[in-house]
Amino acid sequence: MNFRILVMGVAAAAVLTVASATQADDSAMARQIAELQRIVAQQSQEISQLRTAQGGNWLNERRAEEVKALVQEVLADADTRASLLDGSLQAGWNKGFFLKDADGNFLLKLKGMIQTRFVAGFQDQTTNSDGDDSRTGFENTRVRFGFVGHVIDPSWKYVIWTGYGSTASNALLDVAITKTFDGGWYVKAGQFKVPVWREWTVSETRQQFVERSLLTSAFAGSYTQGLVVGVNKEKFKLALSVNDGTGGSNSTWNAYDNEVALSARADVLLAGTWAQNADFQSWQGEDQMLVVGGGLHYQRGESGTTNGVGGVGPEVDVFRWSVDGSLELGGGNLFAAIIGSHSSGDTGVASTDQLGILLQGGYFVTKNVEVMARYEWGDDDMASTEDLSILSLGGSYYFAKHAAKITCDLGYAFNQVSSTFASTKAGYQADAAGSDGQVVLRAQMQLLF
Numbered sequence: 001m002n003f004r005i006l007v008m009g010v011a012a013a014a015v016l017t018v019a020s021a022t023q024a025d026d027s028a029m030a031r032q033i034a035e036l037q038r039i040v041a042q043q044s045q046e047i048s049q050l051r052t053a054q055g056g057n058w059l060n061e062r063r064a065e066e067v068k069a070l071v072q073e074v075l076a077d078a079d080t081r082a083s084l085l086d087g088s089l090q091a092g093w094n095k096g097f098f099l100k101d102a103d104g105n106f107l108l109k110l111k112g113m114i115q116t117r118f119v120a121g122f123q124d125q126t127t128n129s130d131g132d133d134s135r136t137g138f139e140n141t142r143v144r145f146g147f148v149g150h151v152i153d154p155s156w157k158y159v160i161w162t163g164y165g166s167t168a169s170n171a172l173l174d175v176a177i178t179k180t181f182d183g184g185w186y187v188k189a190g191q192f193k194v195p196v197w198r199e200w201t202v203s204e205t206r207q208q209f210v211e212r213s214l215l216t217s218a219f220a221g222s223y224t225q226g227l228v229v230g231v232n233k234e235k236f237k238l239a240l241s242v243n244d245g246t247g248g249s250n251s252t253w254n255a256y257d258n259e260v261a262l263s264a265r266a267d268v269l270l271a272g273t274w275a276q277n278a279d280f281q282s283w284q285g286e287d288q289m290l291v292v293g294g295g296l297h298y299q300r301g302e303s304g305t306t307n308g309v310g311g312v313g314p315e316v317d318v319f320r321w322s323v324d325g326s327l328e329l330g331g332g333n334l335f336a337a338i339i340g341s342h343s344s345g346d347t348g349v350a351s352t353d354q355l356g357i358l359l360q361g362g363y364f365v366t367k368n369v370e371v372m373a374r375y376e377w378g379d380d381d382m383a384s385t386e387d388l389s390i391l392s393l394g395g396s397y398y399f400a401k402h403a404a405k406i407t408c409d410l411g412y413a414f415n416q417v418s419s420t421f422a423s424t425k426a427g428y429q430a431d432a433a434g435s436d437g438q439v440v441l442r443a444q445m446q447l448l449f
Contacts, residue, residue, distance in 0.1 A: 096449065098149075107149035110449075111161070113205050115142040117444040125432035127419075139166040141211075141425065141444070142204060144173075155180045166425070172250055173223060188228040194221040194246055195228070195239050195265040196295030197339055198324045199358065206279035208335075208362055209394055210407050210442040213376045215356035217423040219320060219341050221246030221297065224261070237267045237274070237293075245299040246318065259300045267293035272328065279402065280335055282328035284364050289328040296321050301345075316345040334361040352381040354420075356388075371395045372409075378421055384433065385418035403448045413438040 088102035100107040120136040144163035150156050161174040176190030193201050199212050200220035226243025244251065245261035269277070272289025276282075282289070297320045324337035337358045344351040355378065362372035372395065378388035394409025413428070415436050422430040427440040 100149075105153050106151055107154075109148050111144075111146050111148060112449045113142060113144040113163075114140070114447045115204075115444055117141045117210065117442060119427040120441040121427050121429060122439045123429060123431055124435040124437045127430045127432050135429075140164075141166050144204075146174075184232045186228075186230055186232070188230070189226075191223050191225045191249060192228065192241075194224050194243070194297060195241060195263050196220065196297045196320055197322050198293060198295075198326075198337060199335075201265070202279060205446070205448055206281075206402050208280040208333075208360060208370075208372055208396075209374060209392060210409050210444045211423075211426045213358050213360075213374065214388060214390065214417070214421040214423055214426055214428060215339060215358055215376055215378055217426065218378065218380065218421050219339050219354065219356055221320070223249030224263075225249065225251070226261070232274075235269045237265075237269075239263075239265045245301075246297070246320075259302050261297075261299035263295070263297045265293065265295040267291055276328055277326060280326070280333060280360070281362065281370065281401075282331055282333035282364070283401070284331045284367055286328065286330050288330060289326070292323075292325045294321070294323040316343060316349060318343045332361070332363045335359075354381050355379045368398045369395065370398070380418055380420035382418065382420065385420065386415040386436075388417065388421045389414040390417075390428075402446070404446070406443070406445050408443045409441075411440045411442075413440075 089099065090102060091097075091099050097110045098107060116138070117140075118136075118138050121134065123133040126133040142163060142165065144161060146159065146161035146163075148157075148159045148161075151158065157178040157180065159174050159176055159178075160172075162170065162172050164170050172191060174190075174192055176188050176192055178186055178188040180186045195201055197216060197220040200216050204212075224241075224243040224245060225248050226241055228239050228241045230237070230239035241263040243261050243263060245258045248255075248258075248261070267277070268291065270290040270292065272287055272291070276286060276289040277291045297318070299318050301316045318341070320339070320341045322337060322339040324335070327334045335358070339356045339358075341354040342352070357377045358374070359376075360372065360374035362370045364370045372393075374390075374392045374394075376388065376390050376392075380388070390411050390413045392409050392411040394407060396405050396407040398405045411428075413431075413436065416431040416433065417428050417435075417438055419430045422428050427442055428438060431438055
């Protein structure tokens with residue numbers, strides 16, 4: 001095309017030259033020469049533009065060829081690495097680091113948690129031998145890590161959850177194998193929380209306050225080992241368990257001798273989803289949720305052997321029950337629960353009828369800031385102590401919901417905190433008789449991965 005334009009330009013110049021020679025008027029020749037110069041300048045500009053365009057196309061094609069070569073090299077390297085594996089392996093992040101096979105039959109998720117805490121406690125009269133009625137300090141309350149996932153196929157699930165407490169003591173927590181069946185049925189074997197008191201069964205990673213209420217330390221029991229048969233339906237959940245009793249965690253088969261230990265828990269979903277019921281918070285924008293539930297636990301110790309509730313001695317029967325309800329309103333939440341514990345035994349063993357009530361709620365003033373309040377009351381059925389009565393106020397800032405948050409709360413005990421309810425982990429120490437006004441300030445940072 002460049003040569004065609006050049007030839008046309010030369011031809012035009014020749015024509016104009018011949019024509020100019022036949023003209024007698026000098027002014028006409030001058031106009032023809034000016035026109036010839038304009039045409040030549042225009043053609044030169046067009047030729048320059050065409051050269052530039054062709055040069056750019058060549059450069060783009062060269063770059064495209066280089067990129068294609070680089071992609072092919074990367075893919076070849078990936079194929080080489082994949083060939084070293086026994087089948088395809090996938091890894092990444094989905095609410096935790098994971099490894100899984102391409103078919104989805106094997107899954108391993110790494111989980112972890114750090115809770116670091118500041119606590120300041122002030123008592124009216126302490127029972128500490130040194131007489132110090134005020135204590136402050138920092139601690140790593142919980143350092144947890146473990147694995148969840150499935151093997152063989154998604155119906156065979158497992159959990160291993162362990163870690164360290166503030167004294168650097170290590171203990172196995174949730175360690176169980178679960179086999180799921182059609183219709184929502186499942187069987188679980190291993191170590192798990194006694195399924196009665198909802199505040200206890202909600203994970204420590206998803207609590208509303210810095211720590212659970214003192215009712216949990218007194219009545220909920222701990223972990224146990226045994227078997228659970230249950231069913232999870234769209235609107236109903238039921239779990240039935242035969243186990244080693246409330247003191248049966250991390251023990252050998254002959255460590256505790258209960259003639260029988262049975263637990264049961266049922267929940268009914270009246271609105272919302274089960275996922276919302278996994279914590280106490282009601283995040284802004286969520287739908288309304290309403291769940292009611294309750295639990296039962298009974299264990300009968302064998303006389304003359306370790307009875308599972310503290311030492312070797314007479315036969316002791318323990319019966320515990322709870323009823324609770326959770327309401328979430330898309331930014332505000334309310335939780336109410338009542339728990340009872342009755343124990344009796346052989347001759348010489350005093351019977352007790354203990355009771356506890358818990359009320360707590362929260363409200364998100366912004367998307368990331370929640371304010372909350374809690375009141376806990378308890379009667380340990382001891383003539384020498386007063387009823388538990390604590391009011392707590394607090395707030396949380398959520399950087400990424402439970403994955404990263406800071407929680408602060410302040411609690412005031414209107415009456416004596418007896419040894420039945422006192423809990424170092426919760427920050428409350430046992431008061432001397434007749435004391436009141438214990439104040440506990442707590443602040444905690446939590447990180448999950």
